[in-house]
Amino acid sequence: MALTQVTRTYLEMTSPEELRAVARPEPPPRIEEVRECPVSFFRYLYAEVGRAFHWTERLAWSDERVREHLASPDVSLWLMTWLAAPAGYFELKRYDDDSVEVAYRSWRITTRGGLSGMPETIPRLPHLQGLDETERVLALVDVFASAVEVDGDTTNVTVVDRNGNACVVTSSLGLGSGDFLPGRDLHLNSMLGEADLLRGELVPGSRMQSMMAPLLAFDEQGLALAGGAAGGTRLRTALLGVVASILDEDLSAAAAVERPRFHPAPSVVHAEPGVDAAALDELEACGRTVRRWPAPHHYFGGVSVVSRAGAAADPRRSGAATVFR
Numbered sequence: 001m002a003l004t005q006v007t008r009t010y011l012e013m014t015s016p017e018e019l020r021a022v023a024r025p026e027p028p029p030r031i032e033e034v035r036e037c038p039v040s041f042f043r044y045l046y047a048e049v050g051r052a053f054h055w056t057e058r059l060a061w062s063d064e065r066v067r068e069h070l071a072s073p074d075v076s077l078w079l080m081t082w083l084a085a086p087a088g089y090f091e092l093k094r095y096d097d098d099s100v101e102v103a104y105r106s107w108r109i110t111t112r113g114g115l116s117g118m119p120e121t122i123p124r125l126p127h128l129q130g131l132d133e134t135e136r137v138l139a140l141v142d143v144f145a146s147a148v149e150v151d152g153d154t155t156n157v158t159v160v161d162r163n164g165n166a167c168v169v170t171s172s173l174g175l176g177s178g179d180f181l182p183g184r185d186l187h188l189n190s191m192l193g194e195a196d197l198l199r200g201e202l203v204p205g206s207r208m209q210s211m212m213a214p215l216l217a218f219d220e221q222g223l224a225l226a227g228g229a230a231g232g233t234r235l236r237t238a239l240l241g242v243v244a245s246i247l248d249e250d251l252s253a254a255a256a257v258e259r260p261r262f263h264p265a266p267s268v269v270h271a272e273p274g275v276d277a278a279a280l281d282e283l284e285a286c287g288r289t290v291r292r293w294p295a296p297h298h299y300f301g302g303v304s305v306v307s308r309a310g311a312a313a314d315p316r317r318s319g320a321a322t323v324f325r
Contacts, residue, residue: 006178008187013320029082034089037077039066045079045089107225107247108218116213117236125240128248137262137279140244144237145264154212154230155317160306166226168214211235217247224308230317231301237263238301238314246309253310253321261300272296 034041043066046058061069069075074094080087100113102122111118126139154172173189180187213235214228225246229239238261245256260274268289271280273296280290293299302317313319 004178007180012318025082027083029080029087031078031080034077034079037070039063039070042066042070042077045077045086048086049088104217104243105248106219109215109243110218111215112210112213115209115211117211118213118215118240121236121240125244125248128244129250133276134279134282137276138282140241141262141264141269141279141283144240144262145266154232154235154302156214156228156230156302156304158214158226158228158304158306158311160223160226160311164223166216166223166306168216168226168228170212170214170228170230172210172212172230213239215239215243217243225305226307227303227305229301229303229314231299233265234263234299234301237261238303242303242305246305246307251309253305253307253312256309257303257305257312257314257319260296263300270299272300 043059046055049055058066070077072093076092077089078092079089099110100119101108101110102119103109104122104125105127109122111122113119121143124143126143128136128139131139154170156168156170158166158168160166171189173187211232212228215226216223217225225243227239227243229235229242231238241259241261242253242256245251245259246253249256251259260272262269262271262275262280264270268291269280269283270291270293272293280292284290296316298316300316302314302319304313304319304321305311306321311321311323313321
């Protein structure tokens with residue numbers, strides 16, 4: 001088998017002081033939805049914005065094809081203008097992406113279903129307020145139990161602005177394709193080797209299933225928390241452990257993210273240093289195999305979260321959180 005050389009580049013920010021802020025343009029740009037966009041204007045935007053990125057597919061579309069695309073109720077076109085001149089655009093297209101809303105005590109959590117297992121797990125989360133560390137671990141270990149174990153290269157970004165608008169983006173390389181976009185240090189993904197994601201027939205144009213599950217939590221006052229995680233099968237364990245710590249146990253975001261984690265895999269319970277020793281001893285006494293890791297590790301996922309209890313990103317994966325005021 002021929003070998004393919006792959007270059008992996010890491011970007012690290014060790015403190016907020018290293019962030020090089022970009023000055024906001026004055027006046028600020030405007031972003032507005034374009035309704036009933038003329039075909040000619042769509043062609044102009046696609047050609048001008050896409051030229052530097054080698055967009056070619058839609059240049060050959062007929063006018064009828066463009067009208068059909070823009071008329072779809074699942075498609076919306078948004079234009080950015082600055083000083084009344086077009087400065088860029090983007091499209092949003094709604095997919096049947098297994099989005100679900102699940103009740104969790106007094107909150108409503110919006111997330112993804114499918115292989116994530118989140119909708120099935122959230123209602124099973126026990127009430128943790130008032131439990132000691134031993135009781136907490138024992139109450140969660142079976143809830144978080146996973147039937148499969150896979151690795152992956154995933155990252156998550158969570159952003160909330162001062163008006164409560166939130167965006168949580170989870171992106172995965174899967175196994176990685178080995179292809180980088182020239183000059184942009186962007187590694188293209190490849191999920192075709194992820195055996196646990198290949199469920200059923202592969203249909204051209206359809207989306208593969210995923211364990212990624214960014215989420216939003218709401219209460220009567222509005223947005224209470226936005227978060228997401230990386231970590232394959234540990235994603236669910238990591239993210240819901242943090243969410244429950246903040247919403248149910250009133251921990252700060254930083255304390256919830258840094259809290260020692262455990263993950264019940266099919267044949268062994270993995271535990272970071274600091275997970276309650278009495279709980280782990282009891283699991284072993286019940287016949288469970290426990291692996292005690294010597295240090296916190298990226299195996300246990302990477303969570304980024306913004307909440308009323310603060311913002312935090314996971315030190316296990318070199319995460320960084322910044323608040324602008």
